[in-house]
Amino acid sequence: MKQKATEYKRLLTVLVAAMAMVFALGLAGCGGNSSSSSDSGSADAAAADAITLIAADSTAPGSAGNQWQLAFKEALEADSNGAITVDYHGNGELGGDADTQTQLQANDIQIDVTQPATLVSFVPGFAVFDAHMVFATSTPEANDKVLNGDNAFSQGLQKSAEENNMHVLGWLQNGTFRQVTSNKNLATLDDFKGFQIRTMENNNHMAFWTALGAEPTPLAFAEVYISLQNGTVEGQENATDTSVGNSFQEVQKYLALTNHVLYANVMLVSKGCWDSLSADQQALLEQACKEATAKVAPTLGQLDQDSRKTMTDAGMEIIEYGDDFFKAVQENADVQKLNDSIDEQSGGLLTILKDEIAKANA
Numbered sequence: 442m443k444q445k446a447t448e449y450k451r452l453l454t455v456l457v458a459a460m461a462m463v464f465a466l467g468l469a470g471c472g473g474n475s476s477s478s479s480d481s482g483s484a485d486a487a488a489a490d491a492i493t494l495i496a497a498d499s500t501a502p503g504s505a506g507n508q509w510q511l512a513f514k515e516a517l518e519a520d521s522n523g524a525i526t527v528d529y530h531g532n533g534e535l536g537g538d539a540d541t542q543t544q545l546q547a548n549d550i551q552i553d554v555t556q557p558a559t560l561v562s563f564v565p566g567f568a569v570f571d572a573h574m575v576f577a578t579s580t581p582e583a584n585d586k587v588l589n590g591d592n593a594f595s596q597g598l599q600k601s602a603e604e605n606n607m608h609v610l611g612w613l614q615n616g617t618f619r620q621v622t623s624n625k626n627l628a629t630l631d632d633f634k635g636f637q638i639r640t641m642e643n644n645n646h647m648a649f650w651t652a653l654g655a656e657p658t659p660l661a662f663a664e665v666y667i668s669l670q671n672g673t674v675e676g677q678e679n680a681t682d683t684s685v686g687n688s689f690q691e692v693q694k695y696l697a698l699t700n701h702v703l704y705a706n707v708m709l710v711s712k713g714c715w716d717s718l719s720a721d722q723q724a725l726l727e728q729a730c731k732e733a734t735a736k737v738a739p740t741l742g743q744l745d746q747d748s749r750k751t752m753t754d755a756g757m758e759i760i761e762y763g764d765d766f767f768k769a770v771q772e773n774a775d776v777q778k779l780n781d782s783i784d785e786q787s788g789g790l791l792t793i794l795k796d797e798i799a800k801a802n803a
Contacts, residue, residue, distance in 0.1 A: 471551050471714035471722075490722070493526045494714070496552035497541045499533040499662065501686030505741055506554045506706045507531050509613050512733035513552075513708065520732075521725050527552065537662065546606040548713035554706055558643050561786075566601025569787040569794055571645030572780045574771050576703035576798070581616035581738075583801035584703065587794070588612035589734070594797040597790050608715040611730040614705040615741035621697040622689050622752075623676030624669070627760055630769055639665050639677040645783055649701070652775035662687075669693060680704040681748035690755035697760040700767070704741075 471492050496514065500506035514527035535541055535550065538559035544550045546563065557570035576584060587594055589612050602609050621627065625636055634654035640646045642659035650657040658674050668674050669692040676693065677684075678701070684690070708730055715723065753759060770776060784791035 470548075470717040471711075490719070491524050491526075492722075493528055494551040495528045495530070495549075496554075497530040497535040497544070497550045498554040499537050499541065500531055500554060500706075501683060502532055504682050504686045505613060505680070505704075505737060505744060506556075508740070509706060509708065509733055509737045510552075510554050512736045513729050516732040516736075517725060517729035520729055521722075525722065525725060533663075542607075545709060545711050548606075548711040551711045551714040552610075553709045555709070557705060557707055558641055558646060558702070560707075561643055561645065564602050564605045564607060566598050566787050566790055568645060568783050569598070569790040570702070570705070571643065571649070572783045572791050572794075573649050573701045573776065574767060575791070575794065576616075576618075577700055577767060579616075579798050579802055581614065583798060584614055584616065584705075585612075585738075586801040587797045588614065588705065590801075592797050594790065594793045597788070597793055601788065601790070602709070603712055606712045608710045608712050610708040610710050610726060611734055612705055612707055613734050613738055613741075614703060615738045617680065617704045617741050617745045618698075618700040619678050619680055619702040619704050620684075621676055621678045621699050621701075622669075622684050622693040622757070623695045623697055624672075624693055625675045626695060627676075627697045630766060637673075637675045639668060639674045645779065645786075648779050648782075649776065652773055652779060653770070665689070666692060678702075680745070681752070682744050685748040685751045690752045690757055693752075693757060695758050695760055696749065696752050698762065701770075 471494055494517075496510055498506055498510060500510070510529055510531060514529050517525055517527060535544065538555050539562075541550060541553045542555070542560065542563050545553045557567045560567040561571060579587075586592075589595070595609075599609050621638070623636070623638075625632065627633060627636065630653065633650075636650075636655040638650055638655050638657055639660045640650060640657040641662075647657040647659065660668055660674070665674075665677055666687060666689065669677065669689060676695075676697075677689065678699070679689075681696070684693075684696075710726065718726070749759065780791065
């Protein structure tokens with residue numbers, strides 16, 4: 442028995458050491474090198490530098506974020522002639538947004554796609570996207586100049602991301618928005634008073650709905666469907682394709698076109714991975730992201746319309762608002778106070794964002 446115990450301890454020690462080595466290697470770079478160090482000097486350079494990037498997200502199958510990741514994987518593997526491969530895990534396979542972002546910071550995964558609101562607790566600068574109605578009058582083309590161009594806003598946001606072990610690779614949007622689904626008829630602004638809405642666990646989002654008189658309840662996304670079904674909450678807010686991807690049309694009566702937050706996805710790279718890449722490899726990732734964006738962005742408008750049709754075909758009613766509604770929200774004293782706070786939280790990025798949007802739309 443004593444001998445068996447000794448052998449077991451020795452085996453356990455070896456296993457723990459091996460796991461520690463794997464973890465350390467994961468932090469040091471961008472995944473495994475698939476070639477042998479004994480290859481001759483004439484071996485193909487791309488093969489010698491072959492790496493695998495682990496990509497993950499919690500996007501629903503068929504959603505914009507999911508399509509973007511798949512298009513990025515296809516483009517990167519093709520552009521690198523197979524020297525860089527992507528091991529993609531979507532639909533929350535490796536955990537929710539907080540899980541994948543924690544893994545990204547630790548370089549346990551290398552690529553993540555998410556919406557900016559989920560990042561605020563990890564990167565303070567992303568609080569700028571919690572300001573509501575900022576993009577309401579901006580064109581998709583102007584948005585792209587601001588988000589994917591080289592300007593004071595994109596530089597400031599990148600600095601905030603890199604200070605927190607993330608690197609922004611690119612943005613996906615096409616002028617569509619997060620909307621509200623509800624079992625309460627939200628015909629007027631007054632109807633939002635007492636409205637029980639599920640939100641992310643994001644203090645700025647909760648403060649916005651509270652400013653309108655609603656009662657925000659943060660719930661894990663996996664709990665939303667059953668909570669809508671059993672009446673724990675009356676509604677939720679998301680892009681239409683996300684709502685359809687999670688079958689909310691089965692348990693909701695109304696789609697309220699509140700246009701409160703720009704529907705944008707951001708693609709992030711672990712900074713530990715990014716810094717370990719050569720300039721050529723970094724360029725390949727940037728190019729693949731641009732190709733994926735060019736492929737998916739034009740489909741977002743149609744995806745939004747198709748999602749709305751799926752909802753109405755399921756019996757949901759669409760509620761639309763006039764300019765008076767949006768003006769009243771923007772002039773709400775508590776909303777203005779919240780936006781001042783967001784500007785402070787983001788290190789002044791909201792002021793810079795507004796300036797860049799104005800220039801891009803001029």
